[in-house]
Amino acid sequence: MGRQRPGTPTLEEVAALAGVGRGTVSRVVNNAAGVRDSTRRAVRQAITELGYVPNLAARSLAGHRADAVALVMTEPDWRLFGEPFFTEVVHAVGDALTDTPVQLLLTLVRTDTERQRFVEYARGGRVDGVLLMSVHAEDALPDMLAKAGLPTVMLGRRSGDETITYVDADNTAGARGAVAHLLDTGRTTIGAVSGPLDMYVAQCRLRGYREALEGAGVTPASSLVVEGSDFTEQSGRRAMADLISRRPELDAVFAASDTLAAGALDALRAAGRRVPRDVAVIGFDDVHPARPTDPPLTTVRQPLGEIGRTMVRLLLEEMEDSPAGRRSVVLPTELVVRDSA
């Protein structure tokens, strides 16, 4: 068992050495106002002399806060942990917390054992709030935390009527803009490689595709839409192969993720199509910065940095406020034109 070495100086000892009361030392340590400057100096001196460091367990117990928040990655496939998507968010969250006294704790939750342990950790008061990344629709963790009354902010939504505070990209508008761009550049027969429609993000992106077509007076043909079974490149290849055989005349494709787009690209080439000349491809840029593709694709980019910062802002608000109304945020995406599609 580790913990503070025995012999670690306490507030009391500092007070004794400085010749003041414990309350005063506490005020100095916490930079509270109402302490004479000379006293403050004397206390600081004693602190330095003794090498005093506050016992955080005692502080938590008495102060009812942990000064820490957890950023949880609930991902059975831990390899995704290394994706630029997540590192970018982690970075932004770290930055947003840098000027606060709040310690950021990253946590991996892969199994039910780990889920249980983390919930006890959080409910036990070791963190004041929780940020959730990569939440799957069927994950029990978000509701466990909500039920425990812990301030929680999610990256993305699980459904249209998400009950937990979230920060999401405007997937619908992003997809709509992408398809509108394709229409603007003269493409007429635009296919869609959708993600699995049991995921809300896939629903939104497909909706955006449809809305853009309808906005242009085109009725979206179901023969132009293929649903991938997941977001992998392989799904993209299969879906695209399917799409070409069904509608060989298509001249553009909207893919619901960068991985699906990469797969679609493979399939198009295998079918002898040139991209973007014969067929233009636009995909979402989920793991910004995007994996290099050749040719570079026009993408819909999520503002990951801002997403991370916003998550922190909402979390801090929830931590301070009384249970005010949830105010989730949906951030705009950006169309990054990289080809002459």
Next chain:
Amino acid sequence: MGRQRPGTPTLEEVAALAGVGRGTVSRVVNNAAGVRDSTRRAVRQAITELGYVPNLAARSLAGHRADAVALVMTEPDWRLFGEPFFTEVVHAVGDALTDTPVQLLLTLVRTDTERQRFVEYARGGRVDGVLLMSVHAEDALPDMLAKAGLPTVMLGRRSGDETITYVDADNTAGARGAVAHLLDTGRTTIGAVSGPLDMYVAQCRLRGYREALEGAGVTPASSLVVEGSDFTEQSGRRAMADLISRRPELDAVFAASDTLAAGALDALRAAGRRVPRDVAVIGFDDVHPARPTDPPLTTVRQPLGEIGRTMVRLLLEEMEDSPAGRRSVVLPTELVVRDSA
């Protein structure tokens, strides 16, 4: 501020409901022996009924331990955080901790502010021990932790007489084996693309190179060794270009990292050499699984999983034991032959 919602049940309330004393509830919660089965059941019942979760701050304060360890990434270049090298270690550490009641906390330390905050967090008793990844020689963190008496285990060494417990790969032997392999396969003029020699890992790898040559009765020529200014591909390209111009007759190269090897490969090709036919290349496999190179290179692989598990073992030992003698570990590497070099 968050923390346990007001109204969270306490040990005392559980005791009252179960009609027992607080001590008994504590014993049940901690699975301590010496409680009659019927009592235990009654207490469990009350715990469930109330939804009781122990307050971890109180437990820490009274029990002098946190039941948590930190895995710290001290890396100003946070992008490295996503490298397979680190995700592999994180994964192994997580696995090794899964059967313990210890919560793993990943922490990013990028700036001095964050360094200070983390030290206060750790010294404040929020973790029982610390695992350090990616330590730079001049980083103050390891010594700060050691001075505070916190059980600490490092991945790698900062120098030959490392004072902190560490787990390292046997870089010298790995390099020696790699070069011996080149000699065995008939190569005679073997160059070395070294890493920056102010880093201990680079020293070890170069020493292994020299030892292998000496073992074969060859005196290592200094004209065959080039020191990269860092471990980047660009350094590899420069160093290799230098090497070719100096010793155009070389037929093999030992690179001190996979990135240097990738750069060396570029330079060799640029010079019109075929790899591995004209020139065989062996590099260390630092970011296993290695980035795909074409052609696949023979590499020296570090046992990252075992490194992570060993770090946890040593840390748990240091946490339990009295300050017994440090017993660091150096693990063997594996030569992975992928070409016919």
Next chain:
DNA sequence: TTGAAAGCGCTAACAC
């Protein structure tokens, strides 16, 4: 086997 009680080191409310 179990209950009672003494802290763990701090914050915050209240006196002076």
Next chain:
DNA sequence: GTGTTAGCGCTTTCAA
């Protein structure tokens, strides 16, 4: 301004 004091909720003797 500053000292004093009452807990925060738990673990851990020590008796019973």
